[in-house]
Amino acid sequence: MEKKLKNPAIFVDDLSFHYGEKNVLEHVTMEVKQGSFLGLVGPNGSGKSTLIKCILGLLKPQQGSVSLFGEKVQKFNKWEKVGYVSQKANSFNTAFPATAFEVVSMGLFGKVGLFRFLKSSDKEKVWDALKAVNMEAFANRNIGELSGGQQQRIFIARALVSDPELLILDEPTVGVDIESSESFYKMLKNLHRENKMTLVLVTHDVGVMTNYVTDVACLNKQIHFHGNTKEFEESSSENMSAFYGHHVHVIHHDHDHE
Amino acid sequence: MNMNMIDFFEALFQYEFLQKALFTSVMVGVICGIVGCFIILRGMSLMGDAISHAVLPGVAISYMLGISFFFGAVITGVLTAIGIGYVSQNSRIKHDMAIGIMFTSMFAVGIVIITLMKSSADLYHILFGNVLAVRMSDMWITVGIGVLVIGLVTLFYKELLVSTFDPTMAQSYGLPNKWIHYALMVVLTMVTVASLQTVGIVLVVAMLITPAATAYLLTNRLSVMIYLSAFFGIIASVFGLYFSFIYNLASGATIVLVSAFMFAMAFFFSPSQGLVWKALKARKNRAELMR
Numbered sequence: 001m002e003k004k005l006k007n008p009a010i011f012v013d014d015l016s017f018h019y020g021e022k023n024v025l026e027h028v029t030m031e032v033k034q035g036s037f038l039g040l041v042g043p044n045g046s047g048k049s050t051l052i053k054c055i056l057g058l059l060k061p062q063q064g065s066v067s068l069f070g071e072k073v074q075k076f077n078k079w080e081k082v083g084y085v086s087q088k089a090n091s092f093n094t095a096f097p098a099t100a101f102e103v104v105s106m107g108l109f110g111k112v113g114l115f116r117f118l119k120s121s122d123k124e125k126v127w128d129a130l131k132a133v134n135m136e137a138f139a140n141r142n143i144g145e146l147s148g149g150q151q152q153r154i155f156i157a158r159a160l161v162s163d164p165e166l167l168i169l170d171e172p173t174v175g176v177d178i179e180s181s182e183s184f185y186k187m188l189k190n191l192h193r194e195n196k197m198t199l200v201l202v203t204h205d206v207g208v209m210t211n212y213v214t215d216v217a218c219l220n221k222q223i224h225f226h227g228n229t230k231e232f233e234e235s236s237s238e239n240m241s242a243f244y245g246h247h248v249h250v251i252h253h254d255h256d257h258e
Numbered sequence: 259m260n261m262n263m264i265d266f267f268e269a270l271f272q273y274e275f276l277q278k279a280l281f282t283s284v285m286v287g288v289i290c291g292i293v294g295c296f297i298i299l300r301g302m303s304l305m306g307d308a309i310s311h312a313v314l315p316g317v318a319i320s321y322m323l324g325i326s327f328f329f330g331a332v333i334t335g336v337l338t339a340i341g342i343g344y345v346s347q348n349s350r351i352k353h354d355m356a357i358g359i360m361f362t363s364m365f366a367v368g369i370v371i372i373t374l375m376k377s378s379a380d381l382y383h384i385l386f387g388n389v390l391a392v393r394m395s396d397m398w399i400t401v402g403i404g405v406l407v408i409g410l411v412t413l414f415y416k417e418l419l420v421s422t423f424d425p426t427m428a429q430s431y432g433l434p435n436k437w438i439h440y441a442l443m444v445v446l447t448m449v450t451v452a453s454l455q456t457v458g459i460v461l462v463v464a465m466l467i468t469p470a471a472t473a474y475l476l477t478n479r480l481s482v483m484i485y486l487s488a489f490f491g492i493i494a495s496v497f498g499l500y501f502s503f504i505y506n507l508a509s510g511a512t513i514v515l516v517s518a519f520m521f522a523m524a525f526f527f528s529p530s531q532g533l534v535w536k537a538l539k540a541r542k543n544r545a546e547l548m549r
Contacts (some may be wrong), residue, residue: 056430084430092424097478109416142478
């Protein structure tokens with residue numbers, strides 16, 4: 001994996017986006033180095049999801065550009081390097097007749113290509129991904145029967161199955177009970193450390209997040225803070241108050257520090 | 259009943275028109291069953307109804323020009339699909355309203371054209387089907403459409419699966435959701451054309467939705483659902499044709515009633531979803547709690 005000069009996993013350059021008259025993002029510049037674990041925080045409506053969609057090339061910004069692994073997103077075609085887990089609620093079809101195993105195997109379709117079917121080595125990859133999220137016991141269950149937390153694990157497995165180098169998670173713990181979200185963060189930290197995966201976690205859960213990530217970016221139309229976790233914690237109370245418009249206590253969850 | 263059965267089989271061996279009718283209906287059962295699975299899972303039941311009705315003016319104009327129904331139907335069907343998308347995206351009119359407005363307007367245009375042509379007998383057959391009058395050319399169109407539909411679904415199974423299950427995900431893989439949607443609309447109009455003779459325009463949507471919905475109650479896997487749905491489509495076509503022949507009833511109505519009957523059976527008796535088993539289970543649980 002040693003390269004002389006590693007391109008950043010994500011580079012957002014002076015990006016602005018508006019829906020009609022409404023400015024959602026203004027001059028956002030942000031770099032995510034390979035191997036880092038970035039927590040992207042911001043209040044509701046701060047443009048977090050819009051930024052993610054621009055990064056994934058799902059939305060075209062009116063100004064500025066996005067590069068993934070040194071390549072402009074419009075030209076980027078190694079999508080198997082990028083895993084994406086969206087907010088649970090807005091996307092998938094809960095009444096769909098598919099088992100957890102099938103849902104995870106969909107993560108390989110981007111790689112397998114047109115007119116081709118899954119091989120047995122692909123099936124092994126699906127099992128590995130299910131193991132990574134601790135869900136192999138649920139492989140044959142219908143996706144709609146699983147709890148919100150379990151479903152979200154399955155979606156992570158679906159993102160992991162193609163061995164991405166960059167994994168982007170958009171508020172993955174929304175609607176997931178606290179206990180499972182705790183173990184969920186641990187799992188992410190593990191992926192980051194063991195598999196050297198670059199992670200971007202979008203969240204509004206500032207307190208818990210700082211125990212796991214290496215870098216923090218605060219977004220509210222613009223980037224208000226971007227630095228490592230230590231710098232963030234040192235400056236956080238002033239930062240947060242200015243940022244959310246009222247005083248915020250960042251609650252630290254020390255029990256997870258090793 | 260037994261006599262009827264024997265009569266039916268005798269007639270089947272004797273008359274070519276009945277053989278053609280049976281073959282065509284079975285083919286229609288299969289195609290509708292397969293396409294229907296995607297229609298219901300994409301939440302497009304109403305859209306299916308709309309497109310199947312909207313082919314009427316196209317069919318009428320093709321009839322007038324003496325060309326195959328196929329071309330006119332596909333053109334007006336796709337135009338309607340585009341029109342619905344255009345109206346709902348460019349105004350505050352919601353999708354279901356746009357569907358309701360567009361397809362009824364198209365249907366009305368079709369009725370006017372056919373009435374002006376002064377052939378109300380044809381109108382009746384187009385609307386309600388007349389499977390016993392299937393011509394050789396109709397049969398081959400149906401076979402062609404059937405082969406095409408089965409081929410497309412086999413080739414693009416993965417793409418259909420992903421874009422139906424999770425459109426956002428599909429988009430992030432670079433799948434063209436919009437084109438998949440319109441391709442499905444084209445397929446829908448072709449299915450309608452294929453079904454014109456057997457069930458007719460008005461009831462096509464039943465053949466799209468009912469067998470697929472029945473299968474949906476019985477399985478948790480899309481692949482199994484597709485096979486089951488096609489199977490229920492075949493059963494409905496064969497028995498529907500039988501009742502239509504024996505009691506001299508409109509084939510569209512009898513085919514749809516058979517599939518409705520199968521749906522009712524699945525609704526009450528499906529092992530995992532059936533109301534009867536659910537009620538029995540609830541009662542058993544209650545009894546165990548009381549102990």
